[in-house]
Amino acid sequence: MDRKDWMGLLARAPADILADLWDGLGLSPAYRWLRAPEVGGVMVQGRAGGTGAPFNLGEMTVTRCALTLADGAVGHAYVQGRDKRQAEQAALVDALMQGPEAGRVRGGLLEPLAAQMQARDSTRAAKAAATKVEFFTLVRGDD
Amino acid sequence: MYVAVKGGERAIENAHAWLAEERRGDPAVPELSVAQIREQMALAVNRVMAEGSLYDPDLAALAIKQARGDLIEAVFLIRAYRTTLPRFGSSLPVETAQMRCDRRISATFKDAPGGQVLGPTFDYTHRLLDFKLAAEGDVAPAPQAAPQAGPVPHITDFLNRDGLIQTEEQSEEAPPDLTRQPLEFPANRALRLQSLTRGDEGFVLGLAYSTQRGYARNHAFVGELRIGRVAVEMEVPELGFAIQIGEVELTECETVNQFSGSKTEPAQFTRGYGLVFGQTERKAISMALVDRALRWRELGEDNLGAAAQDEEFVLSHCDNIQATGFLEHIKLPHYVDFQSELELVRRLRAEAEAAREAAE
Structure with a gap:
């Protein structure tokens, strides 16, 4: 899991699951805000016909922040929604992943978070698969 | 006074x-x-x-x-x-071919790779009121089956290989944004799609239905309808690379439409496109039909004077907030406006009365 992967995971994570895992880590590093959490919008683009020229589909809410730990590591977060606490925890995770606590954060937070989200996706995919149509051909008469 | x-x-x-x-x-x-x-x-x-x-x-x-x-x-x-939110930027265009589909059906190809996946649909229900819902009760968990691996390809890709369907114009041009610049005509397709995707469902549905009933008929098949979740990625300048900033549920509809060819083009199928936030199937299909009708000029078709072909009519009236804002303002006090109208009517009547008396 590289930085791009964990930032994406943290952006999509349900805030309550992230909060529980963060509390479970028992880390409370000192930090300073570089950019306090801020709620804003991002314009989501689609493509005409799914493959053609881009167009503006509509906005989504995003919360971002940046902070620095005492050792100088800088953590960034862009998370979906308006939860400033989630953004703060995501930025702390991002910063810690660049230092000596990386192993603990990976094993105690990122991997279980990825597993939970994977399980959620798999359950939906399994329900979708159960609604797949199996066609059968009726025997036709000879005349 | x-x-x-x-x-x-x-x-x-x-x-x-x-x-x-x-x-x-x-x-x-x-x-x-x-x-x-x-x-x-x-x-x-x-x-x-x-x-x-x-x-x-x-x-x-x-x-x-x-x-x-x-x-x-x-x-x-x-x-x-x-309007109160600062704009952090624009995402990269979402890749609907990578969608994790809850639903994916085609009305044109029974044996489409990836299959016909119904998802949580109202289709095939009997539309009878279910009085059991009036009482509280637990719901049985939905059945599960082995999920299929990998992304599900778009069905139009298969038609594309044989050149039987028009190819979407490739471009990476930044699209116009009607939340930033006022709508101007003629609009390009990107602007039309933005306007339609946020347009009123009832209005877009009505226009789409009008094309089916014969006003600028373009006989649409639902080539594919898919509902599911896609990741949203954005370039973050302070990082220097793109990251996922979330995930949105979308409904995408691609229609395949008859096109008998024009002076410059051979006969082939053409497309209409709908892409809408959330599980919004009726809206996405409607959007695709109206998108197709509005493309008459670029496809060299005749303007039949139908409402669904008139982009100024469609785009100027599909926004329900603009519409209701103007409509509902007439219930607010217009005492002074009305008083002037009242005085005008009284004067006209007095003048007419005086003219009649003079004639007698």
């Missing part, structure tokens, strides 16, 4: 207090939570996100609660909130 008046503060305050009480309804009935609306009125939430043009299910649910279930009022609240 113009007389400035003011007043009504107490009446307005009391009206709003009564509104709050009526919104709550009978206090003996438990109050709805925002989470209940988000989870159990999900399709209303999706419509408010799509037409409010802001993907945030909690905010849309709150707006529905505040608006007492008036979805256009809820869209209005979301649009107003949206």
Whole structure:
């Protein structure tokens, strides 16, 4: 899991699951805000016909922040929604992943978070698969 | 004579207090939570996100609660909130070919790779009221089967290989944004698609239906309809690379339309496209039909004078917030306007009366 992967995971994570895992880590590093959490919008683009020229589909809410730990590591977060606490925890995770606590954060937070989200996706995919149509051909008469 | 008046503060305050009480309804009935609306009125939430043009299910649910279930009022609240948000940037275009599909059907190819996946649909229900829902009760978990691996390809890709369907124009040009620049005509397709995806579902549905009934008929098949979740990525300047900033549920509809060829083009199928926030199937199909009708000029078709072909008519009237804003303002005080009209009518009548008396 590289930085791009964990930032994406943290952006999509349900805030309550992230909060529980963060509390479970028992880390409370000192930090300073570089950019306090801020709620804003991002314009989501689609493509005409799914493959053609881009167009503006509509906005989504995003919360971002940046902070620095005492050792100088800088953590960034862009998370979906308006939860400033989630953004703060995501930025702390991002910063810690660049230092000596990386192993603990990976094993105690990122991997279980990825597993939970994977399980959620798999359950939906399994329900979708159960609604797949199996066609059968009726025997036709000879005349 | 113009007389400035003011007043009504107490009446307005009391009206709003009564509104709050009526919104709550009978206090003996438990109050709805925002989470209940988000989870159990999900399709209303999706419509408010799509037409409010802001993907945030909690905010849309709150707006529905505040608006007492008036979805256009809820869209209005979301649009107003949206204007207060700083814009962090634009995402990369979402890759709908990578969608994790809950539903994916084709009306044109029975044996499409990836199969016909119905998802949680109202189709094939009998539309009989289910009185069991009037009582509280647990719901049995939905059956599961082995999920299929990998992304599901778009069905139009298969037609594309044989050149039987028109290819989408490739471009990476930054699209116009009608939330930033006023609408101008002629509009390009990107602007039309933005306008339609946030347009009123009823209006877009009505126009789409008009094309099916023969006003600029373009006989559409649903080549593919898919509903599911896609990741949203954005370039973040301070990082120097793109990251996922979230995931949105989308409904995508690709229509395959008859096209008998023109002076310059051989006969081939053409496309209409719908892409809408949330599970919003009726809207996405409607959008695709209207998109196709509006493409008459680039496809060298005749302008038959149908409403669905007139981009100025469609784009200027599909926004329900603009429409309801102008429509509803006429109920607000127009005392002075009306007084001048009244005086005019009285003068005209007096003049006519005087002219008749003079003639006698």
